[in-house]
Amino acid sequence: MMKRNRKDIVLVIEDEVDVRKFASRVLTLEGFTVLETDNGEQGLKLVRKNKCALVLLDLRLPGRDGWFVLKKMKEDSALRDVPVIVFTASAGIPQRERALSMGAVDYLIKPLSAAAIRDSVARAVKPQDSGI
Amino acid sequence: MRLIKRKGKMDEKASILIVDDNESDCRSLSLIFGKKGYKVETVGTGRETLEKVQGRFFNAALLDVRLPDMEGTELLVPLKKIHPDMVIIMITAYASLETATRALNEGASAYLTKPLKMDEVLATIGNALEKQRLTIENRRLYQEVQQELIERKQAEEALREERDRAQKHLDVVGVVLVAVDANRKVTLINKKGCEILGCKEEEIIGKDWFDNFLPERTKDEVVAIFDKLMAGKIKSVEYYESPVLTGTGGEIFIAWHNTVLTDETGKIIGALSSGEDITERRLLWTKMVEYEELNKLKTNLLSTVSHELRTPLASIKGYSTMLLDYDKRLPRDEKRQHLESIDRATDRLTELIDHLLDMSRLEAGLLRLDVGLTSIEQLIQDAVAEARLRSPGYRLKVKVKGKLPALKMDVRRIRQVLDNLLDNACKYSKKGTEVLVRAQTKAHELEISVTDHGRGIPAADIDRVFDRMYRIEQRLAQDPGGLGLGLALCKALVETHRGRIWLESTEGIGTTVYFTLPLVTEEELPHDEKEP
Numbered sequence: 001m002m003k004r005n006r007k008d009i010v011l012v013i014e015d016e017v018d019v020r021k022f023a024s025r026v027l028t029l030e031g032f033t034v035l036e037t038d039n040g041e042q043g044l045k046l047v048r049k050n051k052c053a054l055v056l057l058d059l060r061l062p063g064r065d066g067w068f069v070l071k072k073m074k075e076d077s078a079l080r081d082v083p084v085i086v087f088t089a090s091a092g093i094p095q096r097e098r099a100l101s102m103g104a105v106d107y108l109i110k111p112l113s114a115a116a117i118r119d120s121v122a123r124a125v126k127p128q129d130s131g132i
Numbered sequence: 133m134r135l136i137k138r139k140g141k142m143d144e145k146a147s148i149l150i151v152d153d154n155e156s157d158c159r160s161l162s163l164i165f166g167k168k169g170y171k172v173e174t175v176g177t178g179r180e181t182l183e184k185v186q187g188r189f190f191n192a193a194l195l196d197v198r199l200p201d202m203e204g205t206e207l208l209v210p211l212k213k214i215h216p217d218m219v220i221i222m223i224t225a226y227a228s229l230e231t232a233t234r235a236l237n238e239g240a241s242a243y244l245t246k247p248l249k250m251d252e253v254l255a256t257i258g259n260a261l262e263k264q265r266l267t268i269e270n271r272r273l274y275q276e277v278q279q280e281l282i283e284r285k286q287a288e289e290a291l292r293e294e295r296d297r298a299q300k301h302l303d304v305v306g307v308v309l310v311a312v313d314a315n316r317k318v319t320l321i322n323k324k325g326c327e328i329l330g331c332k333e334e335e336i337i338g339k340d341w342f343d344n345f346l347p348e349r350t351k352d353e354v355v356a357i358f359d360k361l362m363a364g365k366i367k368s369v370e371y372y373e374s375p376v377l378t379g380t381g382g383e384i385f386i387a388w389h390n391t392v393l394t395d396e397t398g399k400i401i402g403a404l405s406s407g408e409d410i411t412e413r414r415l416l417w418t419k420m421v422e423y424e425e426l427n428k429l430k431t432n433l434l435s436t437v438s439h440e441l442r443t444p445l446a447s448i449k450g451y452s453t454m455l456l457d458y459d460k461r462l463p464r465d466e467k468r469q470h471l472e473s474i475d476r477a478t479d480r481l482t483e484l485i486d487h488l489l490d491m492s493r494l495e496a497g498l499l500r501l502d503v504g505l506t507s508i509e510q511l512i513q514d515a516v517a518e519a520r521l522r523s524p525g526y527r528l529k530v531k532v533k534g535k536l537p538a539l540k541m542d543v544r545r546i547r548q549v550l551d552n553l554l555d556n557a558c559k560y561s562k563k564g565t566e567v568l569v570r571a572q573t574k575a576h577e578l579e580i581s582v583t584d585h586g587r588g589i590p591a592a593d594i595d596r597v598f599d600r601m602y603r604i605e606q607r608l609a610q611d612p613g614g615l616g617l618g619l620a621l622c623k624a625l626v627e628t629h630r631g632r633i634w635l636e637s638t639e640g641i642g643t644t645v646y647f648t649l650p651l652v653t654e655e656e657l658p659h660d661e662k663e664p
Contacts, residue, residue, distance in 0.1 A: 016443050018473045022450035029458050060439070089442035090435070110442045111449030114457045 008053040011035045013043035040064030059088040074103045083124040146191040147171040178202040192219035208238040219260040313402040331379035384411040444477035494624040501542040509536045515550040523558035533572035549622045553582040561586025577648040588639040598623045
């Protein structure tokens with residue numbers, strides 16, 4: 001098991017409550033501090049206020065969607081380097097291409113196993129103090 | 133008038149040939165005739181006579197019976213042959229009844245005996261010439277009349293041919309041709325027009341076009357166009373489509389081109405319209421549009437279905453892998469919560485699949501109703517009781533007017549409709565608000581309604597909410613999720629029961645969905661002991 005600095009904050013933006021709770025729980029089990037929200041506006045507020053190590057972003061959201069959040073983050077020099085993992089129920093290839101070209105580090109398609117989230121997050125975030 | 137005027141002139145100029153070998157007779161006759169203004173010539177023999185009349189016409193011949201070379205009577209036939217109209221008067225020195233009769237039979241006009249009484253000769257010649265003149269004039273008139281008749285007949289023939297040809301042209305064109313006079317009466321319709329309208333020509337000609345062949349809903353509009361044409365405000369109408377009533381009570385669609393008709397002075401006397409039957413083309417077009425829409429819907433449906441299926445699957449996959457991977461680190465009650473999430477997600481999946489299957493069965497006409505006589509009141513109470521468990525925190529109430537009869541229905545399906553409407557009512561309104569189910573009998577049906585005090589439906593969308601997938605477009609606007617098949621399914625199920633479904637909604641105030649089910653008629657009630 002990887003040792004995590006509790007200071008590593010991951011923001012989960014997902015409107016389906018069961019899916020959000022699942023992702024958040026896996027991340028807390030992996031040692032992250034997790035912030036959650038079900039919409040894009042709130043997500044942007046949270047990512048600006050907190051120094052996040054990673055954002056887990058659903059694309060289809062009520063109001064401002066995941067595309068908007070991704071775009072805003074990449075336009076903001078303070079947020080540009082925060083890795084974003086997109087996870088979505090839309091399996092289209094064009095969407096995947098678009099998300100990656102916009103700067104997402106990974107594009108995960110639901111349903112997801114706990115391992116899929118764990119592995120993708122591990123690739124995106126190197127432990128700050130790499131235990132042993 | 134014309135005849136009288138001509139009379140004198142002709143008498144004066146009439147020519148007479150005297151055939152006699154007696155020179156003194158010839159002279160005295162020539163003298164008398166000459167005095168009377170006749171042109172006279174004389175010959176002495178039969179042969180000379182025949183030579184003389186060759187190529188020359190004499191009005192009359194005075195023919196002596198006895199000639200040096202032949203009998204005068206022998207000349208009758210050849211003379212008549214050359215000049216059928218020639219007046220021939222026989223003259224003889226001796227009277228013989230037999231000769232006279234023969235002469236008259238062979239064409240002589242009269243028979244005179246010598247010594248000649250000049251008055252008698254002149255009178256006889258005069259009468260015979262007058263008769264001849266009348267005969268010739270009659271014949272001329274007759275011929276003129278005949279000629280005129282022939283000419284008129286030819287003109288008529290030519291006219292008829294022209295009309296036939298025009299009619300044939302009218303008939304051969306594949307469009308309706310209608311001429312309407314300023315009084316809106318039909319003055320012309322071609323064969324194709326009759327065919328398309330399903331009427332006989334005589335059933336159309338003289339009828340008011342607008343009153344008899346246009347449906348009420350578009351009549352005024354077309355009359356307005358016609359009035360503009362008649363007022364000379366426009367010369368023609370390039371293209372417009374309008375429905376037309378047929379003789380068989382049907383309705384067809386015609387694409388029209390109109391032109392004004394004017395008389396020789398330029399006065400507008402009516403309108404000529406050519407129209408093409410575009411009923412089938414329109415039908416095809418509508419079908420094509422429907423088909424394209426359906427295709428789009430199908431693509432949307434697939435992507436939505438895929439998305440909607442993945443969401444509960446995400447819960448199942450996520451929580452089950454979490455339970456497997458972190459089994460030892462998870463507290464017992466948390467594991468239980470995760471299992472409950474999986475359970476909920478499988479229920480959701482089942483519901484989605486059921487909806488899809490029901491919808492496709494309904495669309496394919498494969499849904500079978502399991503119909504039985506059931507108490508609707510009990511069904512409502514059961515549905516509301518269970519909805520209270522599914523949606524705690526809402527004030528679900530039932531108001532029933534009078535005693536409700538048992539209905540013939542598929543209990544499971546009507547329950548499905550009620551469940552769906554109740555869930556919708558809760559889904560789209562705030563906790564703590566009231567959801568009211570009402571039921572009452574009305575005329576031949578039972579009306580059930582579900583009223584909520586939720587956010588309501590925009591007026592522009594009310595007509596569309598029963599469409600499949602309507603909800604998709606609303607999806608991004610805080611929609612609580614789902615496939616959007618719910619109301620479409622309710623509609624199909626209610627209609628399969630021969631009921632109706634509709635809704636009234638005001639944004640921000642709430643929505644009431646109504647549906648009806650037909651009451652069971654006397655005949656349908658099971659009366660085992662009923663007398664035939």
